[in-house]
Amino acid sequence: MNTQQRPRIPEIIHRPELINFPLREVFTVIAAIGWVIWLYIISPLFALLAWLFGYNQFTSYVLDDPLHTLETLQIYSYAVLAGGSLFILWGSYNWLRFRTSQRRGLAQIASPGDIGLSFGLTEEQVKFAQQNKSLNFYYNDEGAIIAIEK
Numbered sequence: 001m002n003t004q005q006r007p008r009i010p011e012i013i014h015r016p017e018l019i020n021f022p023l024r025e026v027f028t029v030i031a032a033i034g035w036v037i038w039l040y041i042i043s044p045l046f047a048l049l050a051w052l053f054g055y056n057q058f059t060s061y062v063l064d065d066p067l068h069t070l071e072t073l074q075i076y077s078y079a080v081l082a083g084g085s086l087f088i089l090w091g092s093y094n095w096l097r098f099r100t101s102q103r104r105g106l107a108q109i110a111s112p113g114d115i116g117l118s119f120g121l122t123e124e125q126v127k128f129a130q131q132n133k134s135l136n137f138y139y140n141d142e143g144a145i146i147a148i149e150k
Helices: 021-052 057-063 066-098 112-119 123-131
Strands: 136-139 145-149
Touching: 021 066, 112 123, 123 145
Parallel strands: none
Antiparallel strands: 136 145
16 A cells, blocks of 8 residues: 555645735725625515515605605616626636637546545556446545445
């Protein structure tokens, strides 16, 4: 069995400390603005649900003042139009920028030795596992394969 140590990959890759401080703060502000916009857009749904369960504020804000409701819908439509336009502009920019370059390539085919290295196995064990259809794998407490049998 191969005794080489493999790097431990965390279950969730979340490394905000790798982002420099000003950029991390910009991302935080953008996320906060996004949450505020989302809450503003979703709040009428909460008002509707509250009205269905007997809360009377929906009547006073929406039904008694239809002009205000139409203004709110107009603002929503402008926001959706602006957001959609930004997405289309961003997509067009990326298409114009990257349409002629092929940056993605085919992945290299992994050899049995490469596969064995990533799982802590020998090349012979990998070939044995590839040639058999039904196998039992045994693991230790850390999740590493310790034995393979038919």
